[in-house]
Amino acid sequence: MQSQNISDIIEKYLKSILGDSQQIEIKRSEIAELFNCVPSQINYVINTRFTIQNGYVVKSKRGGGGYIRIVKVNLLDDSDVIKDLVNIIGDGIDFNKSLQIIQSLFQEDLLTRRESNLIIASIDKRTLAFEDRQIENIVRARILISILNRLRYDD
Amino acid sequence: MQSQNISDIIEKYLKSILGDSQQIEIKRSEIAELFNCVPSQINYVINTRFTIQNGYVVKSKRGGGGYIRIVKVNLLDDSDVIKDLVNIIGDGIDFNKSLQIIQSLFQEDLLTRRESNLIIASIDKRTLAFEDRQIENIVRARILISILNRLRYDD
DNA sequence: ATAATTAAAGTCAGTATTAGTCAAATTAAA
DNA sequence: TTTAATTTGACTAATACTGACTTTAATTAT
Structure with a gap:
């Protein structure tokens, strides 16, 4: 398997924990910690791989109890x-x-x-x-x- | 999964005791005690989540027998x-x-x-x-x- | 009555806790 | 070699929490 850069790995991980569920909620810093990368790398992964083109919508909140929520949407026929x-x-x-x-x-x-x-x-x-x-x-x-x-x- | 900050929890609580009724009257200190936070946190919740844009009007009284009254307003007939x-x-x-x-x-x-x-x-x-x-x-x-x-x- | 005391709620600025942005540096692909 | 993708981190922005101080109102004492 080629191209196992961290972004690809994080993408796979997020998709795996998405699994069957419609959406997940993550803490940016936790994921960054898990993969031993800077937090903004998570933004990069999200911006390049969890776009509406790919059928994902992302919401987030800053501050205490903040989160990033990734929602899998089903694209319509049109x-x-x-x-x-x-x-x-x-x-x-x-x-x-x-x-x-x-x-x-x-x-x-x-x-x-x-x-x-x-x-x-x-x-x-x-x-x-x-x-x-x-x-x-x-x-x-x-x-x-x-x-x-x-x-x-x-x- | 989500909303693990006290403010969200207090918001939910207040909305739940609002229930179907048009308004509630609370004692700031009691709510603060209930959620083990400083009283001014209640003001924070109210100022950020029970504003007129949210469809609420808040009235209060200081001093002995003071209270905070939260009223759900109706956009249509007001x-x-x-x-x-x-x-x-x-x-x-x-x-x-x-x-x-x-x-x-x-x-x-x-x-x-x-x-x-x-x-x-x-x-x-x-x-x-x-x-x-x-x-x-x-x-x-x-x-x-x-x-x-x-x-x-x-x- | 008036003053002093007590019992509320309000304000505000400072701190803490997240996530977002952007561009430079690096690496991979064409 | 040139171009595109990835990685990084310093800086920014948003949201939440805290506590000292202020204001207002009711109650009690004089």
Whole structure:
């Protein structure tokens, strides 16, 4: 077996303790200790291997009693379609193009009318009015992508 | 597994004795004694978990026979609450406060779980991460207010 | 009545306990 | 050799806990 770097090993370990359960909760420092690495290595593993693309969602809390929770989500059937849309959006999109995307999602029954309206409200020109038009489109893209990625899985 | 800090435990306890009732009245020192912590910890729990954004209003009295009263408020029939929320949002709000507001709206059935999740995705820290932290909060406030307005039209 | 005492709760700043970020250094792969 | 992935650690941020001090209200003493 090749490439047994620590990140791969930690990844395997986390997946093994995930096992059949839907989610795990770990203490970053404990895992780091266990594998004799710096704590931020755990972040690296999570950021590179437990992404939504791979079907994982991660939540965490700092401070006393803090934790990192890794949740395995099941990607929906339309997940790939949405992924393609995300690629189209790239790192900037204007309001009209966004509207088209939302409308098509609505027509595909991937969004209710109410949901569509809420999203439109959030990426609307007035909501995102900046001095700089370019920034507006960047922010809009980020918001849309974040929402689309959220649509790729249920709770 | 999760939430092993005293604050979370006290929060759960208070919510459990709240139960179905609209309000409870506690003695700070008694609760502190019960959980073997300093009295000001109770203030900490209240200030971080029983705020108006969480859907609670707290009243208290000092001196002999003093108490802390926690009241669960209803967003629907209390227009002052909505006003308070808008005030809190103001022209800048951080992610955590926003999250609390969304959760309250969900608990009051003003948002579905899916809608809540989509909104959370759109105002998430990563989504709105800018060079300037201030801008992040400004945009988040605009999005939230835009959404609140949208909700108003719907009814 | 007024003052002193007692019995609450509030505030705030300091400390402790987590996790996150970022970029430089190193290692592996192409 | 160039590029990509990994490793590291110093610095940052968020959350929780504590205790000394303050404020307010009720009760008791004068």
